[in-house]
Amino acid sequence: MLSKPEASFITVLPLLRPHIRQLVGGVLFMFIYVACWPLLASLAGQLIPAIGRGELVTVIRVISIALFVFLVQKIAQFAQDTLFAGPSLRISQDLRSDLFRQLQKIELRALEKLSSGDITYRLTEDADRIGEVIYKTIQDTTPCLLQLIAVFGYMVYLDWKLSLATLLLAPLVAIMVGKFGEKVMIAAENSQKKVSELAGLLGEAIVGLPLVRAFAAEKWLQERFDQEVDQHRSARYQTLKLLALQHPVVGFIEATGILAILAIGASRIQNGELDSQGFSSYIAALLMLIDPISHLTTNFNELKQGQASLKRLNSIKNQPREISDINDFKPLSNPKGRIEFKNVIFNYERNTQVLNNLNLEIEAGSIAALVGPSGAGKSTIFSLLLRFNRPQYGIVTLDGLNIAEMKANELRTHLALVPQRLTVFSGKISDAILFGRKVTNEQLIKAAKLANAHQFIIELPEGYNTILEERASNISGGQLQRIAIARAVLGNPSVLLLDEATSALDAEAEDEVQLALRQAMQGRTVVVIAHRLSTVQSADIIFVLDNGIIVQKGSHDELVKSKGRYRELCERQFIRQSIGS
Ligand code: ADP
Secondary structure (H helix, E strand, O other): OOOOOOOOHHHHHHHHHHHHHHHHHHHHHHHHHHHHHHHHHHHHHHHHHHHHHOOHHHHHHHHHHHHHHHHHHHHHHHHHHHHHHHHHHHHHHHHHHHHHHHHHHEOHHHHHHOOHHHHHHHHHHHHHHHHHHHHHHHHHHHHHHHHHHHHHHHHHHHOHHHHHHHHHHHHHHHHHHHHHHHHHHHHHHHHHHHHHHHHHHHHHHHHHHHHHHHOOOHHHHHHHHHHHHHHHHHHHHHHHHHHHHHHHHHHHHHHHHHHHHHHHHHHHHHOOOOOHHHHHHHHHHHHHHHHHHHHHHHHHHHHHHHHHHHHHHHHHHOOOEOOOOOOOOOOOOOOOOOEEEEEEEEOOOOOOOOEEEEEEEEOOOOEEEEEOOOOOOHHHHHHHHOOOOOOOEEEEEEOOEEHHHOOHHHHHHHEEEEOOOOOOOOEEHHHHHHOOOOOOHHHHHHHHHHOOOHHHHHHOOOHHHOEEOHHHOOOOHHHHHHHHHHHHHHOOOOEEEEEOOOOOOOHHHHHHHHHHHHHHHOOOEEEEEOOOHHHHHHOOEEEEEEOOEEEEEEOHHHHHHOOOHHHHHHHHHHHHHHHHO
């Protein structure tokens, strides 16, 4: 569950530090921009009576000065906005990058529980919204607040009694804005949650579309999608309704206030406590308050929506992290690849034992096959070896060294996983093999040759530069497996962890993959989750797992001779293959 994260923008403030020079520059221009407002109000005070008296020369003089002040103000505004835009964009970039870094460190079990669409939404939309809120706060909210202070200060200077009456209205507006803000935040949170859920469903739908089609379940999926879309619309409608209500209500309160002030002002002029030029300036200043108040209202709502986004982003930080390395980790250079599990007890969730006092030894350079029914714990053995998880009891060793005492990244250079189906990022074939590692061209080709992939790669239109489409849809399953093998052997690992594909390839493709494997296995320890008879037959040792326990071990010939789990499995699982071959 993603829960109780920090939602205060104060947590974002340290991110502003590197941009302090730009911000200070922006603030300087902001002061110029704000100072122009009382100046303009004072000019309006001179202009309106002059118009009334028909003093054309004064009118032209005041208008010329006002034009100049406006020009200065707008130039200052442009400078301020551009100086603030850079840091705000940088912050959303930093937030995104930081969160992606955190995402890469989340414990895999926790990561599996997150929806990819949801995370995508958080790292794109939510991060953008936060950047916008920061920009708005610096570029709009702050000058609006300063404008309020400066203009109101000028009003107090003109007539403090009238200003006191004006001030009495302010808390009313503030309370209304505050109340709406809270409601908007809740509504916005709800609507963002709905978009995330929609993105999650969309992600699942795209991956699962072939299956949906195969089961003729389009109608069901469409209905589910429509339902989510409808829920999102209704949540968004709630937010918009609140916003729609807020503007007229706040506007009405403002209008009432202005009319009341006009009435009070008129009576003060009648009593001789204020002259008409002063009152004109006062009203001009008052009108100058409306715009910043309306901006502040909108920005306050956006801040609340931004807080909802911040909360959702920060919840990623609260996810459990991958086990970190111990400080005095032990290096292991050139391991031979001897693996041992000693009394390993492991469970993912409490109360469900997955590995139950598991002991196994795999000699360096040998081929060990793990067989057993689904859920027996075979993949868990891989995940413990790769240190994605850590046993609750017992140890796992590589060449006698407890892998818990090694540096995870170093351990993972000694072990290479060949998964059932390789995940490739869209990009060149060479990048799929390199996977971020920097090697010479010769080393890349050597790995590809070892994986029996070089020939088919150079026959592709762009050779190693051929772009792999998403999910590698432009190469065959057998070719993808050979790329997986090339990626694994590139780092020259001492141990290959091979998760044999369950789906059968056609005979020719199978032969190509088998050749690749035979070559890749040379001189390495191989642990294979075996689904094929040929694999178990060639293994030096077979471990038969059931319910997290090794129920039998030995070579194929030994095990088929004795009555037991292996013979049953063979009869059930491999019989079709043996008939077929
Ligand atoms: P196998 O590879 O033999 O099919 P696994 O090692 O994948 O078996 O699973 C062993 C047991 O652990 C199963 O009961 C499975 O449900 C459970 N399991 C596997 N992965 C997880 C996980 N990430 N979180 C919780 N339980 C898991």
